[in-house]
Amino acid sequence: MTNLRTTESDYLPRILIIDDQYGRSLKDGTQNDLRHTWRRTHGLLDATGDASASKSKPRGETVARAFFFSGQSPSPVGIGDEISNDLPAILQTVREGWVCKPEDRWALVLVDMEFVTGIITEESSRDEAGAPSKSPIGQAATEYFGLKIIEAIKTEYPDLPVVILSSNKQNQDAISERYEGQGVKVFIDKQCTAEELQNYIWEEGLVPDELGLSLGYSLPLLKALRIARKVGRTRSPVLITGQSGTGKQPLAEYLMQWSAKSTNGPQISFNCAKLKTETGVSQLFGHVKGAFTNAISDKKGLLEAADGGDLFLDELSWLNLENQSRLLKVIEDGRLTRLGEDEDKVKNVDVRVICGTNADLDLLVQEGKFLHDLLFRLDVVSIELPPLSQxxxxxxxxxxxxxxxxxxxxxxxxxxxxxxxxxxxxxxxxxxxxxxxxxxxxxxxxxxxxxxxxxxxxxxxxxxxxxxxxxxxxxxxxxxxxxxxxxxxxxxxxxxxxxxxxxxxxxxxxxxxxxxxxxxxxxxxxxxxxxxxxxxxxxxxxxxxxxxxxxxxxxxxxxxxxxxxxxxxxxxxxxxxxxxxxxxxxxxxxxxxxxxxxxxxxxxxxxxxxxxxxxxxxxxxxxxx
Structure with missing residues (x-):
């Protein structure tokens, strides 16, 4: 496994947090204590660059580089300023971090729901520096300014992942149902832990390969990596497709590394082109003594060796129909029969199969060269890798x-x-x-x-x-x-x-x-x-x-x-x-x-x-x- 990454910081996600409290910048140059406390406890480096930013390192592991923006004007603020929501400024900030160099794109945008507007008075600023006097209490949850922000972002930048950041879970189900169709599927509680926030970023964000196996920041690759991270922690079969040479093996290794974080099981790779010989078939399925010439003793195959972990089968189209049927039994029921072994002597295995191919399996099914049932079971989660030309x-x-x-x-x-x-x-x-x-x-x-x-x-x-x-x-x-x-x-x-x-x-x-x-x-x-x-x-x-x-x-x-x-x-x-x-x-x-x-x-x-x-x-x- 070759790691081609230059430094550990190459993969650190860059996120945008649109929140009237955390994004507030103060005219007197004092630190935004709310932002400072929240980002330190959640593993975030403050990359905002304003006078209220804190340069101290977060506690524990660094999760991401965060840019905080209030979504309001004016900014910075002081006593006597009248605060209003500023959707054009928000879209401009989003645009600057999306229509830019690929490595500088937002991995994820987190949007608060409630934005307080009004005049900043000494009284309103006493408990929370820079806070305006007006309160959104009584406002219907479906009318929150944060929802207007999400609609605007998803309209202009549908590929940019957005999640809701809020401690107010009023009408959460109604809000989620309304915006899930636009890809906004997560409601993050501000009181979440650093580990929970990190999981949200990895599962929902467009984050490059932190292992350095698949280099790049292009959207097609980042989307493939996001799917790999999500499915990596499950036991579902995965089918990786793409032209020859697009990097199916590195992506499979990446997926298996994420799988290992939850299963600690073995990760094994096998090229199905070897199945043209009995020895190759034996290497995958195992054999018993006397199954073929030179089979002088029982031997465990890779499917057994991968029990409790993952097996990547590259060049899947090389499997003939007989071996496809054997593999189907393993995937469907966890039942494995070695070469030369009686059908009633079945071994039970728990192995997640990941397959890679550059062939058109649907066409092979139509031609009678690939089992429809096997394709149905393998294609639970499909990841398509883009060609280099894209x-x-x-x-x-x-x-x-x-x-x-x-x-x-x-x-x-x-x-x-x-x-x-x-x-x-x-x-x-x-x-x-x-x-x-x-x-x-x-x-x-x-x-x-x-x-x-x-x-x-x-x-x-x-x-x-x-x-x-x-x-x-x-x-x-x-x-x-x-x-x-x-x-x-x-x-x-x-x-x-x-x-x-x-x-x-x-x-x-x-x-x-x-x-x-x-x-x-x-x-x-x-x-x-x-x-x-x-x-x-x-x-x-x-x-x-x-x-x-x-x-x-x-x-x-x-x-x-x-x-x-x-x-x-x-x-x-x-x-x-x-x-x-x-x-x-x-x-x-x-x-x-x-x-x-x-x-x-x-x-x-x-x-x-x-x-x-x-x-x-x-x-x-x-x-x-």
Missing amino acids: RFEDLELIVNGLIRKFDKQAIPRKIGAGLIPYLMSYSWPGNIRELSNMVERACVLDQESRHLLSRDMPLPVAVSPDVPNAGQVSGQHPGVHEALALDGALSASVAVPPNPEMSVEDFIQFLANVRLTADSDEELRGMFGSGRNVLGRYETASNTAITRLVLLALEKCVSEGDARNLEFNFAKTIQLLVDANVKTTKFNRFVETHCLSVEGPVGEQFKRAWEKKKAFTKPSNETTA
Whole structure:
């Protein structure tokens, strides 16, 4: 079980608590004692950042990072202020924590029911600092402002989990029935314990994998993890579906870890592809002596070994009908018969079966290849994992996790600036498994690099129907060339034209569309080395062609004012031209015409770079390129 998480705080949920008392901020900068006491006893870090926030750590285990908001205006408050409810401000606060970077999204919103409004007087503020004088006593529970907040949030952000936080349980059943249809299924008592609050957050919130098995903050993944946590503490069968390579095994391990918290039973995994042989069948169901050749003694199978715990069966579709029938008996009645054993010699086992498959089991049922009754029993709880193409917002996190896994350097390499957009240009039919293989290969083949660049991860190439004579990654989105330019890599996978009939002219124009922004001498040499190799495959390739490639790249660099890399690129380009024995008359003419006349910082860098030319070149009888 590989943990790819960076730190313990990576998974700490971020919650929003909308409560007029706990969210109140005071003008005099004094601490909100109600908030301070409640959040300390409930394991919350105060992330509000206002003057009334407390920086002290909570008692015991930290449950979440909490942002407290009163839902009222003005804020902060003092004696004489008239307090009113402010729904637009609430929605703005919710929006800022939902339409944002995935790792900063609210995991859960807790909403109080009763919001007190009115003028703050010295008398009303005596017992509770900043409290207004008006009381909601006598107001019908179904008219509480908190319910209006919930309706507004669920209307705009239906995927955002919301729970009710209140000590007033008046008409709780009526309120619950009214809002359960919108996904608001929990009524949290303010007097709950820290453990109870934590359970609410884990079961209802969109919380990332705290074990680091499935990295990401995308909504489809967080929803799958939420189901896994809920069902993990039960004994119900689970069916995990999704394309090959989406991470069914890590999700099953995550689910079983949550199961272990309540059962303390064994957790075992088995790949059903092994069931093609008698030995494989025996490994799952066990056998008695003489059941088949080499069965020299009785042997317990994995279903027995998992008694009291969980068994994950991956690649479920490999089960034939006979073994499906055996498995159905175990799931329905807890009755297990070993291979070669009489039917009346049944062993009773208590094992929860978790299955994973990328096959369409409904179709297999229609084709008579899968038992309908078994599918019915397995599909009590179904969790579908999204393909990687639907989790692009997790790409950077996943790649960094894979680098930490495969990079053996003391300081793991960093992701190049253009790598993630480059990877997003591909559809990833092999999903995370395919990505993992590519990152591992890059780390193995170059064990000293400081950056992971697009050239290190060649993607499949196809001819683009939209860009004549240009190479394009299969399944890519527009803009891949711009993405490649960000990390300065003309990778071999893109530099090699897919069409062998492409002319040198078209190829040079294709490469010229990528801006020259290399970050190292090694990278720059690799770029032009690749260009020379490709051009060398054609009879028309020559030093002139290489020179034109350099000129076009530099000209684009000038037009876009790339001051950060100009001097470096310019000086290194001269050296490369000399190394390649390229005639430079046209190059000189280009510099004098376009570069030395440039004013400002960019022009100064050009002039300094031009002086360095003397160290690289010697006068010669050059021919016009």
